[in-house]
Amino acid sequence: MNKILIGGAGGAPSEGVIKSLLLSSKKEEVIGMGSVASDLAMSHAQRKYLVPYANDAKYKDSLMKVLKEEKPSLIHLQNDLEVWHVSKIRDDVMEMGTKVFMPRHEVIDTCVSKWKSWEAFKKAGVTVPENMFINSEDDLKRAFKELGDSDGKIWLRAEEMAGGGVGSIPTNHYDMAKAWINRYDGWGKFIAAQMLGSQTITWLSIWYEGKLVVAQTRKRTGWIHGNRSASGVTGVTKVGTTCSDDLVTDIAMKTVFAVDEKPHGIFGVDMTYDNNGIPNPTEINISRFFTTILFFTKAGLNMPEIFKDLALYEEFPKLEKNINPLPDGLLWLRGMDTEPMITTREEIDKEIICL
Numbered sequence: 001m002n003k004i005l006i007g008g009a010g011g012a013p014s015e016g017v018i019k020s021l022l023l024s025s026k027k028e029e030v031i032g033m034g035s036v037a038s039d040l041a042m043s044h045a046q047r048k049y050l051v052p053y054a055n056d057a058k059y060k061d062s063l064m065k066v067l068k069e070e071k072p073s074l075i076h077l078q079n080d081l082e083v084w085h086v087s088k089i090r091d092d093v094m095e096m097g098t099k100v101f102m103p104r105h106e107v108i109d110t111c112v113s114k115w116k117s118w119e120a121f122k123k124a125g126v127t128v129p130e131n132m133f134i135n136s137e138d139d140l141k142r143a144f145k146e147l148g149d150s151d152g153k154i155w156l157r158a159e160e161m162a163g164g165g166v167g168s169i170p171t172n173h174y175d176m177a178k179a180w181i182n183r184y185d186g187w188g189k190f191i192a193a194q195m196l197g198s199q200t201i202t203w204l205s206i207w208y209e210g211k212l213v214v215a216q217t218r219k220r221t222g223w224i225h226g227n228r229s230a231s232g233v234t235g236v237t238k239v240g241t242t243c244s245d246d247l248v249t250d251i252a253m254k255t256v257f258a259v260d261e262k263p264h265g266i267f268g269v270d271m272t273y274d275n276n277g278i279p280n281p282t283e284i285n286i287s288r289f290f291t292t293i294l295f296f297t298k299a300g301l302n303m304p305e306i307f308k309d310l311a312l313y314e315e316f317p318k319l320e321k322n323i324n325p326l327p328d329g330l331l332w333l334r335g336m337d338t339e340p341m342i343t344t345r346e347e348i349d350k351e352i353i354c355l
Contacts, residue, residue, distance in 0.1 A: 002312055003029045003070055005098070007077035007086070009048060010039030014078040016294035018044050020304035023297060028308065031070050033063075054085035060092075067096040074099045074311050076288075076304075080112045083287045101311035102287045103267075107260045111286035114159050114191055117259060121281050124258035126251065128280050129194035133159075135187060140177055143192035148172065155193045156180060170195060196272040201243070201279055203252035203271070204290060206303060207263035208310050214303065214322045215252070216296055219243050240292050240332040242299065244324035248279055255281040266307065295332035298342045301325055 004021060008014040009032025021030050022044060032045025035053045047070070051062040063086070067075075075098050077083045086093065087105045094100060102108065110116045114131075121128045132143045134156070147154050151172050158167035167184050171177050181190050205215035221239035252269040260267075268285035289303060296303055309315040319325050331348070334340045 001027070001029055002073040003031055004308055005031045005033060005066065005070065005072040005075045006045060007033055007054075007075070007082045008079050009034040009045045010036065010041065010043040011078070013288070013291045015044060016291060016297075017076065017078060017289055017304045019294055020297040020302050021308060023302060024305040024308070026309075028073075028312075031066075031072055033066055054082040059085065060089060063089075064092070064096065067093065067098055071096075072098050074101065074308060076101070076307070078288045080286070080288075084108055084112050087287070099311055101265050101307065103260055103263065103265045108286050110259050111284040112160060114157060114283060117284060118191075120258045121255055124254060126254050126258055126281060127274070127278050128282075129155075129196055129274070131191050131193045133188075134181065134190045134192055137178065140181070140192070141174065144172075144174055144177075147192055147194045149195045153195050155195050156190055157193070158184065158186065159189050159191050196274050196280055196282075199273040201245075201248055201271050201273070202268060202290060203248055204266075204268045204293075204296075204303065205252070205256065205263075206266055206307055206310070207256075208316070209264055210262040212253075212263075212322060213310065214301070214306055214317060214319060214325065215249070216301060216303070216326055217243050217245060217248055217252075217324055218290075218292070218295070238334055240295050240334075241328075242296075242324075242326045242330040243328050249323055251279055251281065255284065259284060292332055292334070292340075294340070295330075295342065296326065298332075299326050299330050 006014050006018055018030050030045050031047050032043045033049040033051045034040040035051060037050055040048045040050060049066045052059045075093060077086055087102055087108045090100050110120055115133060118128060118131045130147055132147060134140050134143060143154055144152060153170055153172040156169050156177060169180050181187060200220045201217065203215060203217050206213045219241040255269045256263050256267045265287050266289060268290055269281050270283050270285060271279035271281050273279050293303060306317045329344055331343050332340055333343065
């Protein structure tokens with residue numbers, strides 16, 4: 001029986017993948033590893049290994065011990081830090097007999113960097129907000145002057161491997177922005193950008209040696225605990241909605257090709273709409289599925305299963321269409337300490353009494 005090793009087991013991003021894989025008809029064994037024991041204990045993985053964080057000097061040795069013990073056929077990671085570090089040692093991983101299904105390391109390195117990816121998008125002619133690296137107080141003053149919107153507001157965010165909106169803040173106040181950067185020791189590590197709107201959309205795709213295998217679009221309606229975050233962004237979707245839009249698909253495809261002429265693996269393009277109604281790519285979530293991937297699985301599109309079937313068996317899915325195969329308007333509702341549910345607006349209207 002083939003084994004699949006999943007990093008970050010127990011965390012929400014990985015558990016959606018693990019649950020999806022366990023629903024596969026081929027019934028591969030799913031092994032989990034993670035760096036937080038309390039998370040790992042709650043994982044649905046069939047065996048679990050505690051390892052250091054990926055940026056720890058001991059991580060590689062621990063990973064190799066897991067590979068030697070379990071001999072998994074495939075490894076998959078679900079956070080930028082671990083994706084980047086394992087990508088760097090992929091040759092060592094493959095020497096252990098374990099496959100990786102990843103883009104080239106140069107592509108991963110570009111995508112985990114907000115600045116490098118923005119430069120690639122802009123060079124390719126994709127519409128993006130202007131960005132500026134903040135190395136000094138003079139840069140910050142210039143950012144407010146050149147990038148501020150009608151209210152003088154700019155968007156500040158960490159440059160590398162900071163998912164879930166960590167370190168992000170919108171502000172029109174120089175002293176607050178300066179204090180915020182100081183708080184994160186962020187001079188030379190933060191980017192200022194023009195403000196976009198509040199509407200966001202994501203286009204998640206799997207590619208195989210330059211061929212698009214499948215892609216599905218999902219809108220987001222709010223963030224869980226967004227009102228408790230300085231930026232309003234937590235990276236935890238409250239309501240996801242399946243949708244399709246030719247403009248979104250066109251921009252997402254151009255964004256992917258901006259970083260890789262022969263895409264291979266998972267590319268999730270996050271976009272935010274500007275004031276002209278154009279979706280602007282803000283990042284590519286590279287070589288990983290988004291946290292709500294179980295939504296698509298429950299709706300009938302098991303992308304982790306497609307991913308592992310390609311990686312392990314070179315088996316392509318049989319789909320009526322490979323772009324937005326799910327019907328529009330399916331909702332994925334999420335909350336704290338409650339099971340997510342899949343429904344539609346019509347079903348909600350039937351169940352809820354409005355007085």
